[in-house]
Amino acid sequence: MTQVAVYNAGGGQLLHTVDLNHAIRMLVRRVARVREAVEDRTFGPYPLPRSLELVRWIYTQWVWEATGTPPVSRDNVLARDNYTCGYCGRTGTTWDHIVPKCQGGTSTWLNTVAACESCNGKKKGGRTPEQAGMRLQVTPFAPTMAQLLPKRRR
Ligand SMILES: [Zn+2]
Known part of the structure; x- marks a missing residue:
């Protein structure tokens, strides 16, 4: 769209x-x-x-505050992480749930990270980074609208 x-x-x-x-x-x-x-x-x-x-x-300050924390979505997580895989540093095109959904992980800013298909799919699968022997190289954070918007590509 x-x-x-x-x-x-x-x-x-x-x-x-x-x-x-x-x-x-x-x-x-x-x-x-x-x-x-x-x-x-x-x-x-x-x-x-x-x-x-x-x-x-x-008055846009009001907009940021009224909107509060931007919604967690694949596109927003990718933008927050500069479209960079949090595990290997290559281009990230997917979002990974650090604690996977199948283990009770939820879609929150602190539990999601941009990831390349290879890291997200084959290597990590439905495991935590510890279980998969992978090191997360970034610290997820909840961005503000003002931090996020300039990075969004769509
Ligand atoms: Zn990767």
Whole structure:
């Protein structure tokens, strides 16, 4: 699904990204206008948005605080860890549950880490790093929205 960047009113500050359906709903509700459009493409009556700009400026400190800790997801964990495998340092494309789900591990910031397919799949499987004889080279942490957003690639 296409992601659309949402900028604060004035256009300078990237707030977050939303999927296309969400972007269109914002246009319909007139809370945002199209900032950049994909050339020669439309979505219903609207130019297909590449980015939106809010109609009313919002105080973003409030946004960070109101949003609190960003949700834990594969994409967010990859962004936090700079798309780098926490075990071998190669490119990470998956997220690993350090204590695996099958052993009661949960999807929290402190129990997840970016991992390459090789480390996550074959080597680690449903084991903890200790059980698999692997060393986690990073310390997972719960990022703030402000730390996370500039790193997100989608
Ligand atoms: Zn790896």
